[in-house]
Amino acid sequence: PPATSPSADDLRRTFPAERKGPNGTVGEGSWWGSAWIDALEESALDPARLARGRDYAGHGRVDAVTVTPGRVLAYVHGSRPRPYRAKISLPTFTDEEWDRFLDAAAAQPGHIAALLDREMPRSLADCGVPLLPAPGELHPECSCPDSGRPCKHAAALCYRTARLLDEDPFVLLLLRGRGERGLLAELSRRNATLAARSGAASTAARMPGVRAREALAPRVLPPLPRPQPPLPHPEQPPAYPAAPGGPDPFALDQLATDAAARAHALLATGEDPVAELSLWQDAVRIAAARPGSGLTGTSRAQYESLAAAAGRTATDLARAVAAWRQGGREGLAVLEEPWDPPAGxxxxxxxxxxxxxxxxxxxxxxxxxxxxxxxxxxxxxxxxxxxxxxxxxxxxxxxxxxxxxxxxxxxxxxxxxxx
Incomplete structure (x- = not known):
């Protein structure tokens, strides 16, 4: 059980109605929000009602949503003037399940950091406790006369809830029975306990300390040694063997050679010769450095890859390479940037x-x-x-x-x- 009793306001959250989305669509969300929708759609009996529910949610027909342990509740506007009361129920965790979940979350600091960033790590969702709902675990109810399971109003609430889960995975944890503040306090307590146990069990010698007065006392440091002179030229990278399904060894060699040349120039002059190039200009420069001209069987794959990364075609890149070889960066500008020269x-x-x-x-x-x-x-x-x-x-x-x-x-x- 938790170290402290949860407060009532930590176990109840209300979210305002969402405005109509672009073109009335719900949109793509997080993987855990998608898992919530999968649980709904895999147990639904009528795809048409789901489609109407998605449309209702996308057009902002779901009023303010209230989430409490095991339940999400909202009024949904249908074809009649008076809205219907829709509810989705989900089983909450037992104390034993919460203990297993909290132990798994506290065991890795990255889990807590991800939750604070409003992300749900897959490793935490798969820690042996069924955090995400399985098909059949979501129980929809509605005050409308439609006997469908779910009706379009309950489906709309479910799609709206998926959006709330996208924005904050603590909504899912609240549905399973615990509020955000109580969970974070318990995770902090368990994390501190694990750290204390780890420190007590460690036999490593403590780092020697120094008094703050001594550390902050003014002192004159000796001058830094002069840097070693740079090599006269960059060294060649090692050869990269070809492997089935692996990257092109020639392309790897070209990239490594280029990186070595840039690093050598940076050490010698303090400036990166290509730092100001755009993505497209750098793609042209790299392709132009490759021997040969035009699109051949060996160069086409690299041209297509470089061009796609810059949102261009391989033909665009081949033409730009010809311009770069003709006049470098200025040659590429002549190809792509018409201008009005002054009289003369x-x-x-x-x-x-x-x-x-x-x-x-x-x-x-x-x-x-x-x-x-x-x-x-x-x-x-x-x-x-x-x-x-x-x-x-x-x-x-x-x-x-x-x-x-x-x-x-x-x-x-x-x-x-x-x-």
Whole structure:
């Protein structure tokens, strides 16, 4: 039995009516709240009544809910003006069952911490005491004339109760017979008892102490030794063997090599060279570091994994990798971020191209497009021109060549000098 008698207000909790949810739905909740709903639905005789009850709960037809040991009670609005009185009953624990439950909860400090965070650990729910209701343990009652088991009003109350359990597992413990304050006090007492027994049984020597006056006395500490100079280059990681069903050893090697290079740069300069990259930029950087180009049989799996993590497609990643290899972070910005350059170099590029006997390029923002739609120049914020190619009529632009301060130089290798 508990060390102190529970107070009446600890054994009665009232929750206000819930407003109508989005689209009138109840929503997904915790695993223990779902177990409560499973116990209801597995013993229900009419799925249609359950569906009506879920709809009632989702549309806020359940008034304030009162929870006491072994019972949850509320008025539910149906089709008639006067609401119906619905009740769900659940067997409470015996003193022996409570002793087993409390011993299991106090044995691991993590259990108490989880309960305080309004979480129910599975290990605690499976400690040998049937905390979660089994099919047939929930007994619905209602003042309406419907003889269904449960009727839609009792089902609505049950779904509303599941929401309360999601938010606070102490509601389930109250239904099993104990209130929150009494439970926490008893858990604290048992935890202290276990700690005292553990301390008495321990034969380990106590740590030597020091007087507070001595610990807080001002003193001059010797200077710290100079740090060791960093290695001239990061070392190679160990080889990762391939295993059936395991991760790609090449991908692991690439990630480990990249982490070693970043750590080496951080030790040498105090700065992480990729700390300011977004998730997408870092995915592009990692994929660009892999040898080869385009989507091949060996690279497709890694491209798809990296692209999915950033919410993009493998084709998006392949195009971005080409831009990164063309100009690094600035090259990727040229691919994805059109901008309006000021008057000057951009306006001077068209007469320069005409003087080199290229046809008139069509300007749009920072881009100049060949009239045949197969070549394009993009001016980056770094003042370099980036060349792009596309199949005729497809508007599918891919980075090509090397950036150049001169638009003719950026195009020459691609256009072959032809107009």
């Amino acid at each position: 170099r951009f306006d001077q590029a068209r007469p320069v191209l005409r003087a080199a006997e290229f046809p008139p390029f069509t300007p749009h923002r920072n881009r100049l497009t060949h009239p045949e739609g197969t070549l394009q120049l993009r001016l980056g914020r770094d003042g370099l021109w980036y060349a792009y190619e596309s199949e005729p009529g497809r508007d599918d632009w891919w980075p090509r060549g090397t950036p150049d301060h001169d638009p003719i130089g950026a195009l020459t290798a691609l256009a072959g000098g032809e107009a």
